Structure formats: C-alpha cells, structure tokens
Amino acid sequence: MKSLKNKIIVFGGTGHYGRIVVEQLIQKGQTVKVVSRNRENALKLLGDKVEIFEGDVCNRETIIDSLKNARTIVICLSAMSNKLIRKMKQIERDAVLAIMEEAKKQNISRLIYLSGYEMREELLRDLKIPEFGEIKIEVESKISHSDFNWTILGCAPSFEIFFAFIRNGKMTVPGGGLRAIPSISAEDVGEITAQTALRDDLKGKRIRLTGPQAFTFPEVAEQISSISGKKIKHSAIPLTIINVVSFLLLPFTPFVRFLYKSLKMLNNFPHDLAERVPKDFEILNKLFDYEAISLEMEIRKRLEENSL
Ligand SMILES: NC(=O)c1ccc[n+]([C@@H]2O[C@H](COP(=O)([O-])OP(=O)(O)OC[C@H]3O[C@@H](n4cnc5c(N)ncnc54)[C@H](OP(=O)(O)O)[C@@H]3O)[C@@H](O)[C@H]2O)c1
Numbered sequence: 001m002k003s004l005k006n007k008i009i010v011f012g013g014t015g016h017y018g019r020i021v022v023e024q025l026i027q028k029g030q031t032v033k034v035v036s037r038n039r040e041n042a043l044k045l046l047g048d049k050v051e052i053f054e055g056d057v058c059n060r061e062t063i064i065d066s067l068k069n070a071r072t073i074v075i076c077l078s079a080m081s082n083k084l085i086r087k088m089k090q091i092e093r094d095a096v097l098a099i100m101e102e103a104k105k106q107n108i109s110r111l112i113y114l115s116g117y118e119m120r121e122e123l124l125r126d127l128k129i130p131e132f133g134e135i136k137i138e139v140e141s142k143i144s145h146s147d148f149n150w151t152i153l154g155c156a157p158s159f160e161i162f163f164a165f166i167r168n169g170k171m172t173v174p175g176g177g178l179r180a181i182p183s184i185s186a187e188d189v190g191e192i193t194a195q196t197a198l199r200d201d202l203k204g205k206r207i208r209l210t211g212p213q214a215f216t217f218p219e220v221a222e223q224i225s226s227i228s229g230k231k232i233k234h235s236a237i238p239l240t241i242i243n244v245v246s247f248l249l250l251p252f253t254p255f256v257r258f259l260y261k262s263l264k265m266l267n268n269f270p271h272d273l274a275e276r277v278p279k280d281f282e283i284l285n286k287l288f289d290y291e292a293i294s295l296e297m298e299i300r301k302r303l304e305e306n307s308l
Contacts, residue, residue, distance in 0.1 A: 020190025
C-alpha cells in the first residue's frame with residue numbers, strides 16, 4: 001500500500017526564501033503543505049497547488065496537526081519584522097524545538113533548517129551583540145546533536161539587501177558596508193533547498209549557501225551604475241546614529257535595535273568567510289544541479305522589470 005506520509009511540510013513557506021522553496025518543490029512534482037497564519041495571503045502567494053495549513057506555530061496543536069502525513073520538514077521561519085520581533089524567541093526557538101519534539105513522536109526523520117550564513121559566538125561577543133545569533137546557534141546545536149536526518153543550510157543574505165538601501169539614485173548604508181559579504185538570489189536558495197529536501201545523502205551536513213562572489217556595498221553601487229548607465233552614489237551614515245535612534249525607540253519597538261545589530265554584524269563581517277565565498281560556491285556547484293544567478297544577472301533582471 002502506498003504510504004500516506006508523502007508530504008513535504010514547509011514552515012515559513014510564504015516567506016522571502018520559503019515561497020521559492022515551495023515553488024521549486026511544486027515544479028519537481030512534490031506534494032507540499034505550508035503552515036501559514038493567513039490562508040488567504042498564502043493562497044495568493046503560492047497558488048492552489050499547495051495545501052495550506054492555517055495556524056500559528058506558537059500553538060502546539062498547529063504543529064501536531066500540521067505534521068500529519070509529512071515525510072520531510074523544511075523550516076524557513078523568521079520573526080525579523082517590526083510586527084513579529086517581540087515574539088522572536090517563541091517563533092524562531094520554541095516553535096522549532098516543538099516541531100522537532102512532535103516530529104520525533106510522529107516518526108518523521110528528515111529535517112532541513114534554513115539558518116544564517118555562519119554564526120560565530122566569539123565574534124558576536126566581541127561586537128557586544130551576543131544575543132544577535134544566540135537563537136540560531138542554540139537551534140543549530142540542538143539539531144546537530146539530534147538523531148534526525150538533518151541538513152542545515154546557512155543562507156547568505158538575499159541580493160535584496162543591496163537594493164534595499166537604494167533611493168533616488170543613492171545607496172545610503174549605515175556603517176558604509178565596506179566589508180565584502182556573501183549574497184545569493186532567493187531563486188538559488190529555493191532551488192538548492194528543494195533539491196536538499198529530495199535527497200537523503202546530505203545527512204548531518206551544514207552547507208553555506210552563497211552566490212559566486214562576495215561584494216562590498218560600494219562595489220555593488222559601482223556595478224549597478226556601470227550596467228544601468230545611471231550613477232548610483234554610495235554614501236555612509238554613521239552606525240552610531242542608528243545605535244542612538246534604536247535606544248530611543250526601544251520602549252516602542254525593539255525592531256530598530258535588532259536592525260542595528262544586523263548592520264553591526266554586516267559591517268564587521270569576517271574577512272576569512274568572505275574570502276572563502278568562491279570556494280563555498282564551488283562546493284555548492286558540485287553538490288547541486290543548478291545554474292546560479294549572479295548579482296549582475298539580478299541587476300539586469302531588475303532593470304528589465306523596472307524594479308530598480
Ligand atoms: N531573507 C534573508 O536575506 C535571509 C538571510 C540569511 C538567512 N535567512 C534565514 O532564512 C530563513 C527564512 O527567512 P526569510 O527572510 O525568508 O523569512 P521571512 O520572509 O521573514 O518570512 C517569515 C516566515 O515565517 C512565517 N511565520 C512567522 N511567524 C509565524 C508564526 N507565528 N506561525 C507560522 N508562521 C510564521 C511567515 O509565515 P506567515 O506570515 O504566512 O504566517 C513567513 O512565511 C530564516 O532562518 C532567516 O534567518 C534569511
């Protein structure tokens with residue numbers, strides 16, 4: 001008899017990376033279930049080829065019921081928004097641990113977790129932002145010490161990060177963004193994650209997902225200028241301004257404080273990790289069957305779509 005445990009369940013399947021993961025899984029003919037707090041919105045984003053399980057992962061019943069008939073779990077949850085930031089611990093830590101607990105009870109063994117590129121406890125301590133990566137570090141540790149057939153995908157920031165700072169021909173970056181950082185297209189994250197979900201030979205592996213090259217913000221401004229023929233002027237604003245503003249706003253929202261910490265991390269991105277990017281990219285190319293999207297391709301696409 002055919003097993004009923006045939007679904008790939010994606011937590012966070014409506015998100016920036018998650019929705020492309022879902023798209024790619026569907027394209028590969030998989031049966032996909034997505035857990036979302038808003039069915040209508042999820043249907044709009046993902047279409048009707050996906051089963052939507054409406055629910056909040058902070059609710060244990062949602063987790064228990066949604067896991068039924070799942071054979072593989074993909075976790076792309078994030079609380080990195082003004083609305084959700086106060087519930088970060090519940091969403092990104094407690095819910096993930098609850099998913100693991102309940103998955104075990106339901107004998108689901110394959111688990112894929114989308115994480116940050118690489119969280120270094122010592123660096124975060126030195127930068128005095130230890131809490132920035134602590135949830136991811138703890139969750140990764142719990143997963144890697146578990147007996148799941150797990151794969152952790154350490155995602156570089158989406159290319160979106162460079163475009164988010166551009167307004168009216170100016171790229172204004174807190175701290176300047178003078179360190180080279182890895183970045184990747186959401187499409188590549190989606191494709192690689194979908195392939196990972198369908199493979200059984202990546203057990204116990206942590207893989208860094210990046211595009212071909214690391215860039216500084218000024219380099220990207222330069223690249224956009226030369227491709228588009230329109231000057232994008234890079235400028236820096238002191239990170240201390242964001243620091244002060246984030247403190248002032250703390251009684252109203254912790255989001256700007258969190259943003260400040262991500263910007264601090266970005267501006268202190270480890271040189272050795274940035275230097276390793278071409279090597280990490282080569283590893284990806286060997287491991288997965290895909291045609292990577294370069295930043296140049298992304299810029300050209302955005303110019304064609306008039307979205308830059
Ligand atoms: N985006 C990046 O550039 C980037 C860079 C590096 C690493 N990552 C990592 O990639 C992963 C995914 O990030 P993302 O940026 O794609 O996330 P995102 O766009 O912020 O999406 C967040 C997702 O989480 C879901 N979610 C949040 N709270 C929920 C709740 N209480 N119950 C159920 N679902 C909930 C949302 O679903 P609904 O709104 O439909 O409920 C949404 O699908 C994270 O681990 C993140 O750290 C992302």
